[in-house]
Structure formats: structure tokens, C-alpha cells
Amino acid sequence: MSKPRVIMWLAVAALAGAAFYVTKDRFAPGAAPPHGSAPAQTVAAQTAQKQSWQPTMELVGELVASEGADLSLQVSGIVESLSFESGQTVKAGTPLLQLVAEDQIAKLASLKATAELNAIILKRDIEQLKIKAVSQATVDTDEANLKNSQALVKQQEALVSYYTLKAPFAGRLGIRNVDLGEYLSAGTAVVTLQALDPLFADFFVPQKFFGTLKVGEPVKVMVDAYPGQSFAGTVSAINSKVESGSRNVKVRATVANPDSKLVPGMFARISLDVGAAEDFVTLPQTAIVANPYGSTVFVLEKTADGKGLVARETFVKLGEARGDFVAVVSGLTEGETVVVAGQIKLRNGTPAVIDNSHLPKVELNPTVSD
Incomplete structure (x- = not known):
């Protein structure tokens, strides 16, 4: 390699090394400011304060x-009447739908008549037994016939009730799925009912x-x-x-x-x-400077003569963020003055002046405004 080329490469290496150390000193927290006095920079600042935060998930x-069902009937039949509208709020026991049930109602009337007759026969035979006109066996048979007929009446009453759909609990009805005169198969969903409160x-x-x-x-x-x-x-x-x-x-x-x-x-x-409340030193999230080597903040400290403020960059370890605030786990103590706006103009040792006239509002639970 020729001598002029060697000299050129040495010069490039020297310039690169100088640029590296200048850049390193500029961004490393704790680095000293350059020689000469820098002009004071106007920034916004706030005092780091403790807040009690309840851990949440x-x-x-x-x-x-709390109660919800798709209402349907146990039996098939033709819809005779509808007593509700879609979206209606109903009380428990409100009739909603009636199927055609004339034959079942007629059968119930017949069974009731038989039960009444058996009751009359039993009453008459009990009187006859007192004068020994009938045997005890006859009265026992009459009692069994009456109980059987009464059971058949209850069975038929239950069957007749299956032809009527009622609200099992109070709530709001959904959209009706059947129409008047429609043949309804057993188990078909008529309407949904939901208890909302x-x-x-x-x-x-x-x-x-x-x-x-x-x-x-x-x-x-x-x-x-x-x-x-x-x-x-x-x-x-x-x-x-x-x-x-x-x-x-x-x-x-x-x-x-x-x-x-x-x-x-x-x-x-x-x-x-989850768990008990914890106390954290908190800052507005705008105070945090994100760097490849970690998060930092600029703390304002009084100068040696006590007449001004200078910026000091320090590492912080962050915790949970809530709203516009973030918790600082370590690296900062309560009461320190921290820059929350204008950090881009600062480096270690830069004089600073606080102006909070245009400081944005920060909230723990911000809401979206119209």
C-alpha cells in the first residue's frame, strides 16, 4: 500500500474515533456538558409525587x-292466539301463546263429570253402609274409583296447560318466530326470554x-x-x-x-x-425519554450558586402505566422536579428555565371527549 493511501486511512480512522466519543458523551447519562456556557432552555416540569394505586387485572x-330461555311447547298444534309482541317486557306467568285445544278441554270436562259422579256414589254408599245396605268392600271400591277419576282430571288439566305458553319468569322477549294459524311442532322455539336485571x-x-x-x-x-x-x-x-x-x-x-x-x-x-393498594412515585408519561440503553428522565437541580437550574439525566425503572401516568419503580424519589416537556433541547448540565404556562393536562383516568 502506498504511503499517501496509508496516511488517508489513518486520518479517516481518527475522525471516526472522535465522532464515536463525541456521540457517546452526548447520550450517556451523567456525561459532562461541552466546554463553554450553554444558553438556558425553557422547559415544562412537575414534581414527582406518590400515588396509591390499587393493583388490577x-x-x-x-x-x-341471570335467567334466559328459548321458550317452546311440549306438544304440537295450530297457533290459535298470540298475546305478545316482539321486544315486549313481561311479568312471570304472562300468557304468550295458545294452541287449539278444544278436544283436550272437552275430554277434561268429561273426566270432571266422571269424578263428580264417583263422589256422589261414594257419599251415597257411605250412608247405605250405616244401615248395612252395602258392604264395606263396596265403599272401598267407590273410594278407589273417586281417587282414580280425580287423578285423571289432574292429568288432563296438566295436558291442557301444555297447550298454553306462559312466561316462566319476568324479562324481555326477543323476536317472535311463529305466526297466527301456523302449525307448531313440539320443541319449536317460539321466542327467547331474557331477564336483564x-x-x-x-x-x-x-x-x-x-x-x-x-x-x-x-x-x-x-x-x-x-x-x-x-x-x-x-x-x-x-x-x-x-x-x-x-x-x-x-x-x-x-x-x-x-x-x-x-x-x-x-x-x-x-x-x-387484586391484592392491597401500593404507593408509587408517578410521572406523566411525557416525562420519559426512551433510549436503546434504557428509559431516562431529566431532573432539574439547583446550580452551585443556587441561582439557576441545570438538567441531570438519570435512568429510571418503570412499572405499570395508568392513563397519562406511569409508575417509577426505581431511579427517582418523591419531590424531585422532573422535566415533562422540552427534553429534546436538553443534555446533562444544560441550564434550564421552567415555564408551565402551556403544560398539557394529565389525568389518571382520561376519557375520550366529543
């Missing part, structure tokens, strides 16, 4: 009716939290139909076994639904408290 589940929210919790689950614990239920709104509930039941496939335990919460905003089948997000 965000789970997914499904809303289930209260509702159940069923969800699964990992087995490692089984020991912390308690009946009566509060939960918050959220559904996509009502963004930003939560519905309060309480844990009402915990399954007695862990699912072998997923190693999760099924939990049921009861949710009040007086306005019937919620309906069964909705996908739900459930927030469940």
Missing part, C-alpha cells in the same frame, strides 16, 4: 342473563390469583357499546375447579342493569382488583 368475558359477567382468571379471589370483591365492567362508561358489579361466584386446559378459574360477577343498557351475549372487559 384487565380481563375479558361475556355478559350472561341483574346480569352476570362470566370471565376467567389465571390460577395464580385464585388465592386472592373473594366473593363480594368489586369489579368494573365495560362494553364497546358505551365507550368511556363502566358498570359496577361484584364477584358473586367462583368456580370450584380450575380448567385443566387453560389453568384458569371461571369467575362470575353480578352486574346491576336497571336501565337495561346491557344485554346478554355482549363482549365485556372486566377490571378486577
